[in-house]
Amino acid sequence: QQIRSQPDVGLIRSWFEYCRSNHDGKCKVTSEQVQNLRVIDCSTTAIIPAPTACSYVALSYVWGNHKTDEDGNGPSRDEEGLPVEINPPIELPVNLPAVVKDAVKFTKKLGFDYLWIDKYCIDQTNGGLMQQQIMSMDRIYQNAEFTIIAAAGDDENHGLLGVGETRRPVQPTAQIGNLTFTSSARDPFQEIIRSKWFSRGWTFQEGILTRRRLAFTKQQIYFECD
Numbered sequence: 001q002q003i004r005s006q007p008d009v010g011l012i013r014s015w016f017e018y019c020r021s022n023h024d025g026k027c028k029v030t031s032e033q034v035q036n037l038r039v040i041d042c043s044t045t046a047i048i049p050a051p052t053a054c055s056y057v058a059l060s061y062v063w064g065n066h067k068t069d070e071d072g073n074g075p076s077r078d079e080e081g082l083p084v085e086i087n088p089p090i091e092l093p094v095n096l097p098a099v100v101k102d103a104v105k106f107t108k109k110l111g112f113d114y115l116w117i118d119k120y121c122i123d124q125t126n127g128g129l130m131q132q133q134i135m136s137m138d139r140i141y142q143n144a145e146f147t148i149i150a151a152a153g154d155d156e157n158h159g160l161l162g163v164g165e166t167r168r169p170v171q172p173t174a175q176i177g178n179l180t181f182t183s184s185a186r187d188p189f190q191e192i193i194r195s196k197w198f199s200r201g202w203t204f205q206e207g208i209l210t211r212r213r214l215a216f217t218k219q220q221i222y223f224e225c226d
Contacts, residue, residue: 006162007221009109012214015223016110016146019212026226027211029143034136036129038121039114042107046089047120056114058144059103060206062196063119064155092120098159098166099150106148106163116140138209146212146225149203151195160216168219191217 019027037050050056092100100117107115122133133140141147152158152166159166174181192215197203207213212225 007106012221012223013110016212019225023225029211031139031142033143034133034139036132037116037140038123039116040092040104040120041089042104042113042115044089045092045104047092048089050114054114055112055145056116056143057103057107057110057112058116058141058147058206058210059099059150060141060147060197060203060210061099061103061150062153062155062200062203064157097156098164099153099156102160102163102166103148103150106160112145116144137206141206141209142211144210144212146214147206147210149192149197149207149213149215151192151197151215152218154196161218161221186217186219188215188217188220188222191219192222 033050033052033054037054038047039050039054039056040046041048092104096104100120103117104115118137123129148160150158150160152161162168172182192198195217197207207215213223215222215224
């Protein structure tokens, strides 16, 4: 059948709700919230301390070689190097990579308030806190409601299919008499294992750790849970 040019938000929500209602034994949160966790508030695009029992989405993507002066986030330590509250909240940079902009937009569309992205939610100016967060990455991904996997493109400047400016390739069609034949999309497994995302050990590990995966490939969106 013909695939929509934009993600079917209602269908994706139904996948998530079915898993949450029927897979409680395998796909539920099994660990406590990570200490000093920070998330992006998708309504304000500010980086804030995660609320208690925070329900959030995570993003897994390939950074690539693109660097800007606005990579990462500002300091959040006192004179002794101890973590402090973010007051006022840190705003995300104005010039965000396409995959980050699209992830914020799509998370909000799905009805979730908070998004976790390593580059922005881990304070890279505080060595001790940074190490603590890196050592907790398994729990961060395990506790996410699901992880958006950007399995298309070679770096962070490739957006999510159908969300922002990244458009879906036109499906080949053929008309024979009164019948219209539409080419099916590629096998999802093949699409993902051939991606740059799959070739990186770090991102591949993120995909394994999370309970639910929403993978954006070059042609379609695929949902998988444990």
